[in-house]
Amino acid sequence: MLTLHTAGHLVAGAGSEPVPDGAVLVEGDRIARVGPYGDLAASHPHARVRRWPGVLTPGLLVRGADGLLERTYYPDDPYETAELGTGPITGEAALAALGMTEARWGHSARRGTQKLLARGVTALTGRFTIPAVRTAVVRSGLVVLAPAGPADGAGASLDPFAGREEAGQAFHGVLEPGAPARFAVFAVTDPGALLAEGATTCVATVIGGRLLHRRR
Template identity: 50%
Template sequence: MLTIHTAPLVLPAGADPVPDGAVAVDGDRITAVGPYEDVADETPGARVRRWPGVLTPGLRQWHPLWLLRRCYHPDPREAGELGEEPLWGERLAALGELDETRWAGSVRRGVQRMLRCGTTAVASPGARFRDPLVAMAVARSGLSVVGTTDAPGTLLGERPVLDPFAEGHDLRGTVHGPLTIGGRADLAVFDVPDETALCERGAVTCVATVLAGRLVYRAR
């Protein structure tokens, strides 16, 4: 279905910001980027999704393997005992040996947490994951896999940080790629007024993630 995503500010990351901007999506591709009125004129009859804040390209996570296999993401049914945040280091070791079923659930929940942070691409040497649990979860989610031989930045003291902005990059250094006509429709929406506020407050402000044209996360 042809859909227009519109927000008070669109940040294409490869062009100037667009106040009262919009992105038109047909299937899994972007067909237009620009002021809402212009995009609406080009795509009559399209469904319109109106978002608060800023609309950007989807973000890129440089450390997915560490976050998914060296952290345990508790099941909501375990929240009373383990809390809701990822467990790592000594707290993870205290759980003892986890079987494959429990790890598979953790990996799936970790991927969902990445989507809630506006992530649409993850980095892996060779553009694939050798870990079968991670490879399956990422493939099923539809996340793009970006090949890399040397992910920049640090693991922030080897603690679980799902926010791609936490390493201090600006928007262009954090997104997977700019919004371009014909490009894959990977979008993120954040409830902030501008790019400065987004970089300062981070992906915790994410209210929606669109992955290959599909709305995969929407804040309640």
């Protein structure tokens, strides 16, 4: 089945010029074509169309995600937030006080991966040593890449744009025919606003051609 994803601007990769009213045509788990929406819609009139507000980009990459998923606890809303608050919990003493078990780490990791998907993340690196966390990551659909080195991802953030000089530094891959269908859409007025407004503006995340996050 063909699906045509379109947004106000499309950025195919780091350093690429934005395409106004750009679109990505997806067939299965791959990108079939990339270009102006009008051209792709005319040549594929029977494709299902998904219109998104904002800017469509390659999916984002988070390095050192083991720190975000194995050394950070995400309270379960609403069951734990009254006692623990809504923010992530870090630090050896704070985590020890929670009496973390493997099952609890797995539940937290599932919530953590949902937060990553909700920020346009499609790929991550990390050395995951807790089996329940590894399972949660695999089931999330996120692509796991090998760490670049011992210091890979030092100071990792849920927002891949944090600390970047250019938004393209957070992109993973390029949107081009034949490439895996992994991309995200952010509800910002133009590509220049991505860094300022951050990844929490994400309205959709697609991995393998599947819509894994959609803001409601």
